[in-house]
Amino acid sequence: MKALRPETSRPVRSKAKSVERWNQLLLEATRLFRDRGFAATSMQEVSDAVGLLKGSLYYYVRSKEDLLVAILHDLHHRGEEIVSEVDLDSADPLHELYRYLCKLIVYAAENADRLSIFFRDFRFVPKGQQATIIRKRDMYREMAEQLIGRAIAAGQIPEAVNPAIASRTVLDGVSGIHEWYRKGGSLPLAQVADQIAGLLVAGLSQYQSRREN
Amino acid sequence: MKALRPETSRPVRSKAKSVERWNQLLLEATRLFRDRGFAATSMQEVSDAVGLLKGSLYYYVRSKEDLLVAILHDLHHRGEEIVSEVDLDSADPLHELYRYLCKLIVYAAENADRLSIFFRDFRFVPKGQQATIIRKRDMYREMAEQLIGRAIAAGQIPEAVNPAIASRTVLDGVSGIHEWYRKGGSLPLAQVADQIAGLLVAGLSQYQSRREN
Amino acid sequence: MKALRPETSRPVRSKAKSVERWNQLLLEATRLFRDRGFAATSMQEVSDAVGLLKGSLYYYVRSKEDLLVAILHDLHHRGEEIVSEVDLDSADPLHELYRYLCKLIVYAAENADRLSIFFRDFRFVPKGQQATIIRKRDMYREMAEQLIGRAIAAGQIPEAVNPAIASRTVLDGVSGIHEWYRKGGSLPLAQVADQIAGLLVAGLSQYQSRREN
Amino acid sequence: MKALRPETSRPVRSKAKSVERWNQLLLEATRLFRDRGFAATSMQEVSDAVGLLKGSLYYYVRSKEDLLVAILHDLHHRGEEIVSEVDLDSADPLHELYRYLCKLIVYAAENADRLSIFFRDFRFVPKGQQATIIRKRDMYREMAEQLIGRAIAAGQIPEAVNPAIASRTVLDGVSGIHEWYRKGGSLPLAQVADQIAGLLVAGLSQYQSRREN
DNA sequence: TATGAATGAGCCTTCATTCAT
DNA sequence: AATGAATGAAGGCTCATTCAT
Numbered sequence: 022m023k024a025l026r027p028e029t030s031r032p033v034r035s036k037a038k039s040v041e042r043w044n045q046l047l048l049e050a051t052r053l054f055r056d057r058g059f060a061a062t063s064m065q066e067v068s069d070a071v072g073l074l075k076g077s078l079y080y081y082v083r084s085k086e087d088l089l090v091a092i093l094h095d096l097h098h099r100g101e102e103i104v105s106e107v108d109l110d111s112a113d114p115l116h117e118l119y120r121y122l123c124k125l126i127v128y129a130a131e132n133a134d135r136l137s138i139f140f141r142d143f144r145f146v147p148k149g150q151q152a153t154i155i156r157k158r159d160m161y162r163e164m165a166e167q168l169i170g171r172a173i174a175a176g177q178i179p180e181a182v183n184p185a186i187a188s189r190t191v192l193d194g195v196s197g198i199h200e201w202y203r204k205g206g207s208l209p210l211a212q213v214a215d216q217i218a219g220l221l222v223a224g225l226s227q228y229q230s231r232r233e234n
Numbered sequence: 235m236k237a238l239r240p241e242t243s244r245p246v247r248s249k250a251k252s253v254e255r256w257n258q259l260l261l262e263a264t265r266l267f268r269d270r271g272f273a274a275t276s277m278q279e280v281s282d283a284v285g286l287l288k289g290s291l292y293y294y295v296r297s298k299e300d301l302l303v304a305i306l307h308d309l310h311h312r313g314e315e316i317v318s319e320v321d322l323d324s325a326d327p328l329h330e331l332y333r334y335l336c337k338l339i340v341y342a343a344e345n346a347d348r349l350s351i352f353f354r355d356f357r358f359v360p361k362g363q364q365a366t367i368i369r370k371r372d373m374y375r376e377m378a379e380q381l382i383g384r385a386i387a388a389g390q391i392p393e394a395v396n397p398a399i400a401s402r403t404v405l406d407g408v409s410g411i412h413e414w415y416r417k418g419g420s421l422p423l424a425q426v427a428d429q430i431a432g433l434l435v436a437g438l439s440q441y442q443s444r445r446e447n
Numbered sequence: 448m449k450a451l452r453p454e455t456s457r458p459v460r461s462k463a464k465s466v467e468r469w470n471q472l473l474l475e476a477t478r479l480f481r482d483r484g485f486a487a488t489s490m491q492e493v494s495d496a497v498g499l500l501k502g503s504l505y506y507y508v509r510s511k512e513d514l515l516v517a518i519l520h521d522l523h524h525r526g527e528e529i530v531s532e533v534d535l536d537s538a539d540p541l542h543e544l545y546r547y548l549c550k551l552i553v554y555a556a557e558n559a560d561r562l563s564i565f566f567r568d569f570r571f572v573p574k575g576q577q578a579t580i581i582r583k584r585d586m587y588r589e590m591a592e593q594l595i596g597r598a599i600a601a602g603q604i605p606e607a608v609n610p611a612i613a614s615r616t617v618l619d620g621v622s623g624i625h626e627w628y629r630k631g632g633s634l635p636l637a638q639v640a641d642q643i644a645g646l647l648v649a650g651l652s653q654y655q656s657r658r659e660n
Numbered sequence: 661m662k663a664l665r666p667e668t669s670r671p672v673r674s675k676a677k678s679v680e681r682w683n684q685l686l687l688e689a690t691r692l693f694r695d696r697g698f699a700a701t702s703m704q705e706v707s708d709a710v711g712l713l714k715g716s717l718y719y720y721v722r723s724k725e726d727l728l729v730a731i732l733h734d735l736h737h738r739g740e741e742i743v744s745e746v747d748l749d750s751a752d753p754l755h756e757l758y759r760y761l762c763k764l765i766v767y768a769a770e771n772a773d774r775l776s777i778f779f780r781d782f783r784f785v786p787k788g789q790q791a792t793i794i795r796k797r798d799m800y801r802e803m804a805e806q807l808i809g810r811a812i813a814a815g816q817i818p819e820a821v822n823p824a825i826a827s828r829t830v831l832d833g834v835s836g837i838h839e840w841y842r843k844g845g846s847l848p849l850a851q852v853a854d855q856i857a858g859l860l861v862a863g864l865s866q867y868q869s870r871r872e873n
Numbered sequence: 874t875a876t877g878a879a880t881g882a883g884c885c886t887t888c889a890t891t892c893a894t
Numbered sequence: 895a896a897t898g899a900a901t902g903a904a905g906g907c908t909c910a911t912t913c914a915t
Contacts, residue, residue, distance in 0.1 A: 039874090058357055060273030064910060076912080077875045085910065119444050141354045144271055183421070186429045189414055190407045194434075197406025208396070215445045216399045221407075222444070224437025231332050231435070232428045252898080277885060290900050292886065465895090484783055486699030490889060502891080503896045511889065545870050567780045570697055609847070612855045619836025620829045620860075627828055634822070641871045642825045647833075648870070650863025657758050657861070658854045678877080703906060716879050718907065 039081075045071050046081055047095070050088045055134040059089055059142035086147050089138070090154075093146065096135040097157035103128060104164050114171035115178065115226060121168065122218035123211075125161065125195050130210055133199040140199075162192045169225065178225045187228075191221045256294055258284050260308070263301045268347040272302055272355035299360050302351070303367075306359065309348040310370035316341060317377050327384035328391065328439060334381065335408055335431035336424075338374065342411050343423055349412040375405045382438065391438045400441075404434045465507075471497050472507055473521070476514045481560040485515055485568035512573050515564070516580075519572065522561040523583035529554060530590050540597035541604065541652060547594065548621050548644035549637075551587065555624050556636055562625040588618045595651065604651045613654075617647045682720055684710050686734070689727045694773040698728055698781035725786050728777070729793075732785065735774040736796035742767060743803050753810035754817065754865060760807065761834050761857035762850075764800065768837050769849055775838040801831045808864065817864045826867075830860045 049070035053062045064085055068075045082088055103124045111117035129136055139158075146154060166188035172178040194217060202213065262283035266275045277298055281288045295301055316337045324330035342349055352371075359367060379401035385391040407430060415426065475496035479488045490511055494501045508514055529550045537543035555562055565584075572580060592614035598604040604613075620643060628639065688709035692701045703724055707714045721727055742763045750756040768775055778797075785793060805827035811817040833856060841852065 042874095058273060058355075060271060061358070063908080065908090073874095074876055075910085076877070079911070080874065116444065142271075145274070182433070183429050186421070186426055187433055189410065190430045190433055193410025193413075194403045194407040197402065197410065200406075201402055208399070211445070213399055215443050216396050216441075217403045219443055220395070220400060220403055220437040220441045221433075222437075223440040223442060224433040224435070227436040227440040228429075228433045229436060230428050230432055231329065232424070255899090276883080278883085286899095287901060288885085289887075289902070292888095293899065296886095298885070468895095484699060484781075486697060487784070489887080491887095499895095500897055501889085502898070505890070506895060542870065568697075571700070608859070609855050612847070612852055613859060615836065615840055616833045616856045616859055619839075620833040623828065623832025623836065626832075634825070637871070639825055641869050642822050642867075643829045645869055646821070646826060646829055646860075646863040646867045648863075649866040649868060650859040650861075653862040653866040654855075654859045655862060656854050656858055657755065658850070681878090702904080704904085712878095713880060714905095715881070715883095715907075715909085718909095719878065722907095724906065 042071065043081055046078075046088070047091055051092050051134050051138065054089065054092065054138045054142060059085075059138065059145045086145060089142065090146055090150055092135055093139055093143070093154050096132055096139060097154065099132070100125075100128060100157065100161065104160055107164055107168070109167060109171065111171075113177075114168050114175055115222060118165065118168040118172065118225075119218050119222045121164065122191065122195055122221060123214040125192075126198055126214040126217050127210055129196050129198050130202040130213070133202060136196065136199040140196075162188050165191050172225070179228055181230060182225060182228050187225060191225070194221050252294075255284065255286075259291070259294055259301070260304060264305050264347050264351065267302065267305065267351045267355065272298075272351065272358045299358060302355065303359055303363055305348055306352055306356070306367050309345055309352060310367060312345070313338075313341060313374065314370065317373055320377055320381070322380060322384065324384075326390075327381050327388055328435060331378065331381040331385065331438075332431050332435045334377065335404065335434060336427040338405075338408050339411055339427040339430050340423055342409050343415040343426070346412040346415060349409065353409075353412075375401050378404055385438070392441055394443060395438060395441050400438060404438070407434050468497065469507055472504075472514070473517055477518050477560050477564065480515065480518065480564045480568060485511075485564065485571045512571060515568065516572055516576055518561055519565055519569070519580050522558055522565060523580060525558070526551075526554060526583065526587065530586055533590055533594070535593060535597065537597075539603075540594050540601055541648060544591065544594040544598065544617075544651075545644050545648045547590065548617065548647060549640040551618075551621050552624055552640040552643050553636055555622050556628040556639070559625040559628060562622065566622075566625075588614050591617050598651070605654055607656060608651060608654050613651060617651070620647050678720075681710065681712075685717070685720055685727070686730060690731050690773050690777065693728065693731065693777045693781065698724075698777065698784045725784060728781065729785055729789055731774055732778055732782070732793050735771055735778060736793060738771070739764075739767060739800065740796065743799055746803055746807070748806060748810065750810075752816075753807050753814055754861060757804065757807040757811065757864075758857050758861045760803065761830065761860060762853040764831075764834050765837055765853040765856055766849055768835050769841040769852070772838040772841060775835065779835075779838075801827050804830055811864070818867055820869060821864060821867050826864060830864070833860050 046067070050062075050067050053066055053070060056062075057066075064078055065075050067088070068078050071078075103121070106124070107121050108117055139154075143151070143154065166184045169178060169182065169184045169187055169191075173180055173182065173184070198213070198217065202210075206213075208216075259280070263275075263280050266279055266283060269275075270279075277291055278288050280301070281291050284291075295304075316334070319337070320334050321330055352367075356364070356367070379397045382391060382395070382397045382400055382404075386393055386395065386397070411426070411430065415423075419426075421429075472493070476488075476493050479492055479496060483492075490504055491501050493514070494504050497504075529547070532550070533547050534543055565580075569577070569580070592610045595604060595608065595610045595613055595617075599606055599608065599610070624639070624643065628636075632639075634642075685706070689701075689706050692705055692709060695701075696705075703717055704714050706727070707717050710717075721730075742760070745763070746760050747756055778793075782790070782793070805823045808817060808821065808823045808826055808830075812819055812821065812823070837852070837856065841849075845852075847855075
């Protein structure tokens with residue numbers, strides 16, 4: 022999880038200290054944005070948290086939104102790895118989906134703060150930078166949709182399943198964990214992941230309509 | 235879903251015209267809060283939307299938060315009905331769950347705006363009024379957990395399923411629709427609901443662990 | 448203490464009820480202005496106190512300042528009587544001063560609310576109407592100054608006494624009672640008045656400089 | 661009389677320039693509050709007076725009330741010295757009282773602005789901070805009451821004098837000067853002080869009831 | 874690197890007052 | 895006589911941001 026400074030930031034000289042501060046900044050900002058929301062967090066609070074004066078923040082950041090963008094970039098940066106590890110040509114696409122979902126669940130739980138900020142405060146990302154982030158988010162679902170398609174083709178999922186809807190349902194079931202998962206619960210995270218992914222994958226493979234009217 | 239004025243609001247005998255304005259206010263505020271977020275929506279924008287001066291809003295509302303609370307009360311008011319219609323003693327608890335989920339899905343889709351506000355901006359509800367609303371939200375999940383418990387007891391769901399986690403997964407899969415459903419899509423809402431609820435219910439009944447390590 | 452409506456008020460028809468309301472208005476306004484100050488009292492509070500809606504006040508009053516002016520007029524109206532009862536040609540001007548002061552003290556105690564408003568909020572009286580009220584206030588002191596002058600001429604007060612200063616001191620000592628006197632104290636008001644007036648009159652007649660440098 | 665920043669104010673190491681501004685702020689605010697009253701003075705007016713933008717005031721102050729409190733603290737800060745200089749065990753308590761009153765008079769005249777604000781606008785001090793200030797004010801009178809008690813015991817004041825009332829009368833006579841004293845009058849302040857204090861002290865020592873009924 | 878002072882725009886809210894009914 | 899709805903101006907305060915030092 023390398024912390025990336027915004028590409029256009031001001032000149033950097035002494036790396037060590039500077040990078041440290043930047044990471045600290047990101048950390049505290051994440052905590053604050055998560056707790057109070059982006060709009061309701063003031064730069065004053067951020068600067069208090071890192072022990073700088075308000076004005077000094079602008080040596081590290083060009084704007085409050087910079088912080089938000091950095092946090093969200095960080096989030097999806099890691100996520101991309103997970104997506105790239107998927108084997109679309111697996112002989113058992115359903116199980117491949119299971120593995121993919123498990124990783125997403127663990128990832129969502131471990132990045133609950135960032136994810137929460139993403140879901141709530143994405144709209145405060147400057148319009149020009151929204152597309153990049155949205156594309157990454159869509160990537161998660163599209164990968165799920167593709168795997169579902171393969172599994173249908175392979176006969177592992179009934180054709181009655183609508184991949185567009187199912188992929189969304191599955192992703193919603195997976196990412197919702199950021200709202201309720203707390204570290205140190207009774208179940209190990211890996212087991213929680215199996216419960217969720219197992220349920221969703223089973224649902225896909227066994228789906229049948231129960232419509233009455 | 236009659237829009238209820240907060241009890242604390244001034245005028246008691248609200249004449250026709252007044253009620254109209256109040257509903258209009260709620261409508262526009264909902265739209266704006268949904269689009270821009272509560273914190274980033276100004277009373278100026280709300281008043282512009284209803285054709286009043288900023289200050290005039292306070293004839294109807296005692297604070298910006300009042301608007302938020304009114305919107306969220308409205309939301310859960312309707313939801314309570316759905317919960318109360320559930321037959322906990324049904325001979326087929328799994329199917330009862332399916333029906334419950336379907337209603338929730340339709341409800342979530344039809345109230346996507348309010349739900350979105352709830353998920354994003356609940357934190358701006360004054361502390362003193364948060365509990366009431368939270369309790370209502372918990373109700374949805376607890377009902378699902380109870381039905382899952384009954385279904386396990388009835389042998390419709392394997393005992394390996396953890397009701398606490400499963401109920402959360404199910405609720406997340408259901409409520410997530412507020413993020414992506416748009417009226418007038420290719421599928422009728424009832425069919426979308428069946429896709430989601432069918433998948434989740436099948437997943438519950440057919441869950442099996444795929445854990446590898 | 449006849450309550451006078453401002454001369455230019457709107458047409459009056461049914462006298463009884465109207466006058467009643469007006470008196471009630473003055474009473475409540477006096478209480479509120481005294482307790483919260485003129486500037487910090489809202490017409491809303493006044494209307495609440497008399498059981499009318501805010502807008503309805505303007506049937507009785509042309510402006511908030513009208514209320515203030517009416518209260519202060521009332522105050523000095525009564526006071527004028529006291530001044531006019533003084534016998535400037537008394538053979539014992541010092542004792543005449545004592546009697547005058549006693550009446551003022553009783554009056555100040557009984558009108559503590561109005562007096563308090565006068566001292567604190569006179570500045571909110573519209574500029575055009577300030578002169579009239581100021582003139583009345585000056586009247587009290589000028590009468591004291593005149594009596595002191597007579598007493599000096601009669602040899603009852605040493606010539607070293609400066610009437611301008613002494614009259615102010617005496618008036619300050621007298622009117623200060625509005626700040627601390629509470630009905631139902633241990634001493635009857637008449638006795639309190641004697642204590643104050645007795646002290647001041649004795650001081651006038653026995654003054655002697657103690658200046659050291 | 662160094663102007664003390666409220667402890668709660670942000671910056672800790674106030675550089676020269678900052679202190680200057682703060683003093684200027686206090687000065688102008690005092691003038692404005694005195695002239696227009698606290699409630700009727702806007703922060704806009706204050707900021708205009710010191711040449712800042714309205715919002716910039718809040719770099720120095722946390723609220724309008726902060727300014728008021730600072731002004732009143734300053735006032736009584738100096739006053740405490742005067743009280744502490746009194747020799748309660750003086751062999752001539754009456755004369756000690758005279759000296760005490762003289763100092764108070766000079767002090768009241770020199771701080772007429774602040775005193776005026778105190779008398780008129782004390783009620784706008786936040787409830788939590790009122791007690792501290794009230795206690796200081798009471799101190800002035802209580803000291804007078806004690807000295808009167810000593811003088812009675814020493815036979816310098818007749819026993820008929822009620823110390824509670826007399827001390828109030830004396831204080832009222834003394835502090836009233838803030839309303840009418842203007843610098844550069846015909847009499848030097850020291851002489852004015854002697855006139856007032858001399859009168860009051862003579863009154864105490866020579867008081868006799870003149871009650872008729 | 875960081876500070877301290879200031880900006881400027883905007884925000885939520887209050888309130889005296891008006892006026893058609 | 896009184897109501898109910900609305901106005902319009904102002905008020906206190908917050909905050910992201912800038913910049914000389």
